[in-house]
Amino acid sequence: MMTGEGKLSERLAGKVAVVTGAGSGIGQGCALMFARHGATVCAVDIDRASLDETVHTAEGEGNAIKAYEADLTDPAAVAALVAKIAGDNRRIDVLVNAAAVAEFVWIEEMDYETHWRRTLRGELDTVFLMTKQAWPHMKASGGGSIVNLASANAYVALKDSPALAHTAGKGGVLAMTRQLAMEGGPHGIRANSISPGMIVTSATKPVLERPELLAAVHEKLMVDRLGKPEDIAWLAVYLASDESTYVTGADFRVDGGALAW
Ligand SMILES: NC(=O)c1ccc[n+]([C@@H]2O[C@H](COP(=O)([O-])OP(=O)(O)OC[C@H]3O[C@@H](n4cnc5c(N)ncnc54)[C@H](O)[C@@H]3O)[C@@H](O)[C@H]2O)c1
Numbered sequence: 001m002m003t004g005e006g007k008l009s010e011r012l013a014g015k016v017a018v019v020t021g022a023g024s025g026i027g028q029g030c031a032l033m034f035a036r037h038g039a040t041v042c043a044v045d046i047d048r049a050s051l052d053e054t055v056h057t058a059e060g061e062g063n064a065i066k067a068y069e070a071d072l073t074d075p076a077a078v079a080a081l082v083a084k085i086a087g088d089n090r091r092i093d094v095l096v097n098a099a100a101v102a103e104f105v106w107i108e109e110m111d112y113e114t115h116w117r118r119t120l121r122g123e124l125d126t127v128f129l130m131t132k133q134a135w136p137h138m139k140a141s142g143g144g145s146i147v148n149l150a151s152a153n154a155y156v157a158l159k160d161s162p163a164l165a166h167t168a169g170k171g172g173v174l175a176m177t178r179q180l181a182m183e184g185g186p187h188g189i190r191a192n193s194i195s196p197g198m199i200v201t202s203a204t205k206p207v208l209e210r211p212e213l214l215a216a217v218h219e220k221l222m223v224d225r226l227g228k229p230e231d232i233a234w235l236a237v238y239l240a241s242d243e244s245t246y247v248t249g250a251d252f253r254v255d256g257g258a259l260a261w
Contacts, residue, residue, distance in 0.1 A: 006062035011241045012039035016089045016141075018082075019043055020072060020130055021099030022065075023050025025201025026149060028057075029229025030096050030236045035063035037237050042085050044068045044130075045099065072099050072126040082133035092137040094240040096147045097127045102169060104207070106162040116165050123169030124176075131180065135189070143188020147239045149232075150174045150193040152255050159216040161207070170195075174251055181249030190248035192239050197255025199227035222257025 017034045021027030022043030028050075031043045035058050043065050045051045051067040058065040066088070070081040086092055101122035103115040110116055127148055138144030151170035153163050173193060180191035198204060198217045208214050208226070218224065232254055238244050239252075253259050 006036070007038060008036040010038040011237060011243070012037040012094075014038075015093040015240065016040045016042065016085075016091050017094035017096065017240060018085055018092055018130075018134060019096040019098060020126065021045060021097075021149075022054050022067075023047045025098075025203055026196065026199060026229045026232050027096065027098030028054050029233040030098060030147075031065055032058055032061070032063075033230065033233035033237055034094075034096075034240065035065050036061065037241075039094065039240070040089060041065045042068055042089065044070060044072070044081065044085075046071050072130055073121045075129055078129040078133050082130070082137070086137045091141040092134050093141055093144045094147070095130060095134045095138070095144065096149075096236055096240070097130055097173075098149045099126050099130075100149065100169070102163075102166040102203075104162045104166065105164075107164050110164060119165035119169055120172075123166065124172050127173055127176065135184075138184075138189050139187045143184075144190070145240050145244070146177075146180060146184070146189065146191040147236050148173050148177045148180075148191065148193040150177070150195045150251060152195050152197045152253065152259055154195055155253075155259055158213075160210070160213045161216075177251065178249050185248065190239075190244070192244075192247060192249070193251045194232055194235055194239075195251055195253045195255065195259075196232055197221075197227055197253070197258040199229060199232060201229060217258075220258040220261075222260065225256065227254065227256060 023045035154170035
């Protein structure tokens with residue numbers, strides 16, 4: 001995306017979209033893309049400096065994004081955050097749960113608190129706490145769309161990747177999304193997940209510097225390139241929009257074909 005391109009469409013016009021993890025990578029890609037398609041975007045992250053970057057990038061494109069700083073593993077902080085967002089914007093129509101943190105450690109070295117619990121807090125608590133707080137506001141808005149970030153790792157193990165806690169977290173996100181879709185149906189709340197393959201972000205850059213892991217990733221690809229945040233964001237726009245009102249409880253793999261064989 002070149003700067004200065006502003007609006008691409010009005011597909012999300014009138015929608016208040018909360019995007020977590022919006023300071024970096026996929027969350028940032030979704031926040032910027034949503035702004036290009038007319039949403040009021042509330043960008044959430046624990047890292048103020050990276051949030052500011054997202055806001056400035058949007059400004060450079062002629063769009064506005066509102067920034068909200070919070071630790072999404074802290075129940076009280078999430079309650080205060082969502083009350084503030086709802087107060088500022090009067091409604092919540094879309095929630096993209098992209099914020100996450102994970103520890104990649106082989107089982108023999110995996111420590112209960114600093115690796116296992118930290119990952120499950122970072123990948124599951126963040127989704128649960130945000131969704132629980134946003135839920136009544138979506139109900140009050142007449143429904144909404146939740147987009148959770150699962151992972152190809154919810155389906156398969158990647159050779160040479162010590163992803164045990166991450167697979168548990170993302171398998172959990174996949175299962176939670178189906179349950180949320182069922183519970184949300186009567187309220188017009190839809191819930192879907194996106195399972196990315198290997199997307200180049202600050203989280204994956206160090207991993208991709210390991211030649212054996214990079215080779216394992218490439219061996220699986222049908223589209224022979226690594227993913228970009230925009231590859232995910234285009235689907236998120238569809239799932240957030242009224243184009244997808246009959247789509248719920250679904251998972252979408254955006255992985256260059258990696259899971260198809
Ligand atoms: N990049 C990939 O290849 C890939 C693949 C599959 C799934 N995913 C998932 O997509 C999502 C985004 O991944 P990414 O690669 O863009 O990650 P990233 O590390 O680039 O960005 C994650 C953002 O979340 C924020 N964050 C982390 N913990 C937080 C907390 N407690 N409170 C508030 N903000 C917090 C970080 O500050 C960061 O800005 C994650 O859920 C990740 O598991 C990524």
